Amino acid sequence: MAIQLYRIDDRLIHGQVVVGWGQPHNIRFLVLVDDLVASSDWEKELYRMAIPPEMEIYFADVETAIRDHPRYANDPRPGILITGDIASMLRLVKGVKAIGSVNLGGIHHRAGRAEKLRYVFLTPEEEVQLHALESSGVEVTAQDVPSARSRPLAEVLEGETK
Amino acid sequence: MSDEGAGPEKPKAIVVGHGEFSAGLVSAVGQICGLADKLVVLSNTGMAPGDIEAAIRSELARTGAKVIFTDLPGGSGTIAARRIAKENPDLVLVTGVNLATLLDFVFSAGGTPEEAARAAAERGKASLIVIERG
Numbered sequence: 001m002a003i004q005l006y007r008i009d010d011r012l013i014h015g016q017v018v019v020g021w022g023q024p025h026n027i028r029f030l031v032l033v034d035d036l037v038a039s040s041d042w043e044k045e046l047y048r049m050a051i052p053p054e055m056e057i058y059f060a061d062v063e064t065a066i067r068d069h070p071r072y073a074n075d076p077r078p079g080i081l082i083t084g085d086i087a088s089m090l091r092l093v094k095g096v097k098a099i100g101s102v103n104l105g106g107i108h109h110r111a112g113r114a115e116k117l118r119y120v121f122l123t124p125e126e127e128v129q130l131h132a133l134e135s136s137g138v139e140v141t142a143q144d145v146p147s148a149r150s151r152p153l154a155e156v157l158e159g160e161t162k
Numbered sequence: 163m164s165d166e167g168a169g170p171e172k173p174k175a176i177v178v179g180h181g182e183f184s185a186g187l188v189s190a191v192g193q194i195c196g197l198a199d200k201l202v203v204l205s206n207t208g209m210a211p212g213d214i215e216a217a218i219r220s221e222l223a224r225t226g227a228k229v230i231f232t233d234l235p236g237g238s239g240t241i242a243a244r245r246i247a248k249e250n251p252d253l254v255l256v257t258g259v260n261l262a263t264l265l266d267f268v269f270s271a272g273g274t275p276e277e278a279a280r281a282a283a284e285r286g287k288a289s290l291i292v293i294e295r296g
Contacts, residue, residue: 011211014238015180046244050236108210118208 002073003031005080008089009105012037012082013047013057016105020145021080022055028077029056033065033092034084062088066095073098086129093136102133104142104156116159117151119144127157175229175267175279176202176221177259178214178239190261197268202227206239215242228252228275229267231259254279262289 004025009017012032021027030051037043038061051057060068065081069092072079083089086107093099106119113121120142122130130153133140140153177184184203192198202221206214218230218239230247232240235257247253254276256263263286270278 011238011241013236014241015234015236018236019234042248046241049244050241052236108208108213110210110212 002075002079003081004078005103006089006099006101007080007082007103007105008084008086008107009082010084010108011106012084013050016145017080017082018051018055022052024146025078025080027055027080029058029072029075029079031058031060031065031072031079031081033060033062033081033088035061035088037084038064062091062095065092069096069098086126086133090129090133090136093133093138097136099138101139101141104130104140105144114159116156117142118160120156122157130157174200174202174225174227175231175264175275176204176218176225176227177231177264178204178206178218178243179233179259180237180239181205181207183233187259187261187264191264191268194265195268200268201264204239206237206242209238211238211242214238215245218242218246222246222250222253229254229256229279231263231267231279232257233259252276256283258286260286260289262286 004027005021007017012034013030032047037047038059044059048057072081083092089102104120107121108119109115109121112123115121130140134153141150142156143150177188182205184205188198188201188203191201202225204217204221209217221227230243230253232243234240240257243255247255256279263282266285267278267282270281
């Protein structure tokens with residue numbers, strides 16, 4: 001089964017991931033790839049307590065995730081891999097070279113970001129990083145929950161209000 | 163009416179949830195007993211993690227509330243509230259809130275906010291029942 005979803009979401013573990021995607025896809029493990037979280041026992045415990053008992057969670061910084069990706073990919077259980085930002089996913093994609101698609105699940109407003117969708121806000125630098133993901137052969141789409149329409153990157157970058 | 167003899171101030175709480183969940187619950191509390199003013203509604207919809215945390219901190223400071231109710235253990239509201247609770251040992255966080263929990267909480271009086279929250283959580287748990295047929 002391996003990884004069902006590679007997701008970029010600045011909330012990391014939260015309701016949409018655990019329930020929204022986790023329930024219909026029968027997700028049994030999560031890989032949280034974040035350099036900061038991986039270096040903090042307190043952060044790891046915070047997210048460990050946020051997942052239901054039927055799920056297992058692995059924490060990794062980007063370098064560790066690149067090294068351990070074959071293990072996640074060969075896991076017989078369905079899983080989700082999450083990064084909190086585009087730059088981390090881009091590093092992972094370049095290191096792994098076996099990721100076919102990436103989901104934009106939540107990149108929220110902050111200074112310097114422009115709204116593309118109600119749950120996707122991007123800086124010009126982040127737009128460049130997304131193009132770099134696509135240039136690496138990765139299909140990039142935005143979809144916050146499974147019932148929503150999957151939007152290709154070109155449509156996302158055009159923005160919702162045209 | 164004078165405040166004198168009015169009894170202790172009832173504890174206040176912030177109710178954090180997805181979408182309109184909190185607003186709906188608090189509206190129901192108001193409809194049932196008229197004590198919705200003891201609760202502050204906060205939705206995490208469309209908010210970045212730092213913004214959720216800032217909004218909760220702001221409401222705690224504004225209201226003096228010592229209790230936070232959230233809807234889902236794995237939700238971003240709960241994650242944000244746990245970050246705040248780490249620095250505030252007197253803050254009480256209850257997750258999995260339902261209407262019975264809030265009704266018990268707003269009627270509590272005389273105890274500490276923690277006692278009120280714990281009692282309310284027990285009432286909320288007890289209210290979740292599968293009604294047998296027949």
